Amino acid sequence: MLDAVLRHLDVLVSxxxxxxxxxxxxxxxxxxxxxxxxxFRCDVVDHGDGAVSLLAVRGTPTxxxxxxxxxxxxxxxxxxxxxRLRVVGERAIGLGACDIKGAAAGLLAAANATDxxxxxxxxxxxxxxxxxxxxxFLAEDRGFSEAIIAEPTRCEAVLAHRGISSVLLKxxxxxxxxxxxxxxxxxxxxxxxxxxxxxxxxxxxxxxxxFGGLAGLRFNIGKxxxxxxxxxxxxxxxxxxxxxxxxxxxxxxxxxRFGSCAAPGALERYEETFRGxxxxxxxxxxxxxxxxxxxxxxxxxxLAVGPAVDFWTEASLFSQAGLTAFVYGPGDIAQxxxxxxxxxxxxxxxxxxxxxxxLGN
Numbered sequence: 073m074l075d076a077v078l079r080h081l082d083v084l085v086s087x088x089x090x091x092x093x094x095x096x097x098x099x100x101x102x103x104x105x106x107x108x109x110x111x112f113r114c115d116v117v118d119h120g121d122g123a124v125s126l127l128a129v130r131g132t133p134t135x136x137x138x139x140x141x142x143x144x145x146x147x148x149x150x151x152x153x154x155x156r157l158r159v160v161g162e163r164a165i166g167l168g169a170c171d172i173k174g175a176a177a178g179l180l181a182a183a184n185a186t187d188x189x190x191x192x193x194x195x196x197x198x199x200x201x202x203x204x205x206x207x208x209f210l211a212e213d214r215g216f217s218e219a220i221i222a223e224p225t226r227c228e229a230v231l232a233h234r235g236i237s238s239v240l241l242k243x244x245x246x247x248x249x250x251x252x253x254x255x256x257x258x259x260x261x262x263x264x265x266x267x268x269x270x271x272x273x274x275x276x277x278x279x280x281x282x283f284g285g286l287a288g289l290r291f292n293i294g295k296x297x298x299x300x301x302x303x304x305x306x307x308x309x310x311x312x313x314x315x316x317x318x319x320x321x322x323x324x325x326x327x328x329r330f331g332s333c334a335a336p337g338a339l340e341r342y343e344e345t346f347r348g349x350x351x352x353x354x355x356x357x358x359x360x361x362x363x364x365x366x367x368x369x370x371x372x373x374x375l376a377v378g379p380a381v382d383f384w385t386e387a388s389l390f391s392q393a394g395l396t397a398f399v400y401g402p403g404d405i406a407q408x409x410x411x412x413x414x415x416x417x418x419x420x421x422x423x424x425x426x427x428x429x430x431l432g433n
Contacts, residue, residue, distance in 0.1 A: 073181055073428065074421040078164065080108065080177035081420070082157040084141070085166035091142035091199040094122030101141055102126050105194060108180045111187070117208065123197035125205040127214075131189030134215060137427070138206070138386070139175045139222040139401075140198035143168035149411035163414040170415040171408035175222035175401040178424035186431040191216065198386055201346050206386050210393040218369060219395045221387035224403035224415070227422045228378025229370035231363050231398050232284035234316035235323060235350035236384040239330070241267070242341035243298070247307035260309035261298050263338040267311070268293055270333035275315070283318040284363055284380040289326075290316035308340075316382065319350035319359040348384045351399070353392035362391065366398045373430050375400060 087101035098116050105126055106114045112128040119125065146154040146167050154167035164174065179192050195205035223230075245260030256262060271291070278289035291313070298309030315330075317323050331342050352362035370377050383405060390397040402419035 073185065073424050074417060076181040076184070077174075077177045077420045077424050078157075078159065080180045081164060081166070081169060081174055084173040084176055085157045085168055086155055088155060089142045089168065089196060090145045091122070091197065092145065094142065094197070094200065096122040096124055096142065096196045098124055102194070105176075105180070109183055109192075112183070112190075119197070119204045119208055121202075123195075123202065123204045125196070125209060126192075126194040127209065128192045128194070129190070130183070132215075133189035133191040135218040135220065136191040136193050136216045137179055137220050137222065138193040138195065138390070139172055139179060140195045140386070141168075141173065141176060142196045142199045143171065143173070144199050144409050147411055151412055159417070162417050164417060164420065165412055165414040167413060170224050170403035170413050172222050172224060172401055172403070174403055174415045174420050175423060178402065178420060178427055181424045182427035182431055185428050188431050190431050201348070203386055203389060206389045210389060217395060219387065219390035219397040221385055221390065221397060221399050222401035223385050223387075223399050224405045224408050225378055225381070225399050225401050226404050227376070227400070227402055227419055227426065229366075229375045229398045229400045230378050230381050231351070231366045231370070232286065232319055232380035233351045233385060233388070233399070234286060234290060234318060234382050235321075235388065236314065236316050236346070236348040237323060237327070237344055238314045238346040239312070239327075240341065240343045240345050241311040241313070241334075241339065243267070243309040243311070243334070243338055244340040245305060245307045245309065248305040250303040250305055252305065255305050259305045260338075261306040263335060264296060264298065264309040264311050267334045267338070271313070271330055274329055274333060281318055281320065283320040283359065286318055286380045286382065289318070289321065290382060316384070317350060319352055319363070320356045321350070322356055323347070323349075349388040349392045351385065351388040351391050351397065353388045362396070365396050369396050370398055370400075375426065381405070
C-alpha cells in the first residue's frame with residue numbers, strides 16, 4: 073500500500089497550492105482527485121479567491137474525512153525543488169508532504185482498496201485562517217454526524233485543542249509636549265503599556281486552569297505601534313495580541329476581561345479580527361462530555377488516542393456544528409512549515425492502512 077500512497081503523493085506535491093498566494097482553481101489538483109476516485113459522486117465548488125472544495129461521496133456514509141490541500145509558502149532555505157517529492161531513507165520530502173498532502177494520498181489509496189461507504193472533503197483555504205470551504209460545507213445538513221480531520225498527529229487521535237483569537241486594540245491619547253505634567257496619563261503608549269501589564273497579570277492568574285492535559289491560557293502581544301518622537305506625547309497607539317483558550321474557557325468572558333484591563337476611556341477600539349473555537353467546541357460546560365464522545369469514536373475505530381495539542385485545527389468548526397470530531401493524520405507537527413518538510417514512510421503506511429480498515433468495516 074505504501075507504493076500506492078507514494079505514487080499519489082508524488083503527484084499531489086507537484087501541484088502548486090501555496091497559500092498565499094492561493095492561486096488555486098477547480099482544475100489541476102482537483103482534476104487529479106476526481107480521476108482517482110471512480111465510483112464517487114464528486115462535487116467541486118469554487119468559493120472565490122482560490123478557496124475550492126471537493127466533496128467526494130460513495131454510498132451513504134455518516135462520517136466524513138477532511139484534508140486540506142493548500143500549503144504554506146516555500147522559502148529559499150529548501151535544499152531542492154519543494155514541488156518535487158524526494159524519498160530519502162525513511163522520509164518523504166516535499167512541500168505539504170507532512171502538512172497534509174500525505175493524508176490526501178492515503179485517502180486515495182484507501183478508497184481504491186475498498187468499496188464501502190466513504191466521504192472525503194478536500195479543501196484549499198486552511199493555511200490563511202479563511203475557512204470558507206468548511207463554513208460552506210457545514211452550512212448545509214448533509215447527513216454526517218462524525219468528522220475526522222487530517223493534520224499531523226503522528227497517527228494518534230487528538231480529541232482536544234486550544235481555540236484561537238486575534239485582537240486589534242486602538243488607544244487614544246492627547247498630543248502635547250512631553251514636558252507636560254499630563255504626559256503620564258495622556259500618552260496613548262503609556263495606556264497601552266498599562267493595559268499590557270494588566271493583561272499579563274490576568275493570564276498568569278489562569279495558570280491553574282486545566283482541560284484534557286492542557287494547562288493555562290496561552291497569550292502573546294505580537295505588535296505595538298504608536299507615537300511620533302521622544303518629546304511628543306503619543307496621541308494614538310495600536311496593539312495586536314492573541315490568546316489561545318482551553319475548551320473549558322468562555323472566550324467571550326475572556327474578551328470582556330481583556331477589555332477591562334484598559335483604564336476607563338483609554339480604548340478607542342477593541343476588535344476581534346479572527347476567532348477559531350476550541351476542540352471540543354460549544355458550551356464550555358459540555359466540553360468534557362463531547363471529548364468523551366470523540367474518545368469513544370476513536371476507540372471504536374481502533375485508533376490510538378494521543379494527548380491534547382496547543383495548535384488550532386478546523387476540527388473545531390465541525391465540532392461547533394454539532395458533529396463528533398477529532399484530529400487524526402500522519403506526520404509530526406514539528407516537521408510542518410519547515411524547509412525540507414518531511415513525513416516518515418512508516419507514518420504514511422500506518423495512516424493508509426488504518427483508513428483502509430475503517431472504510432472496510
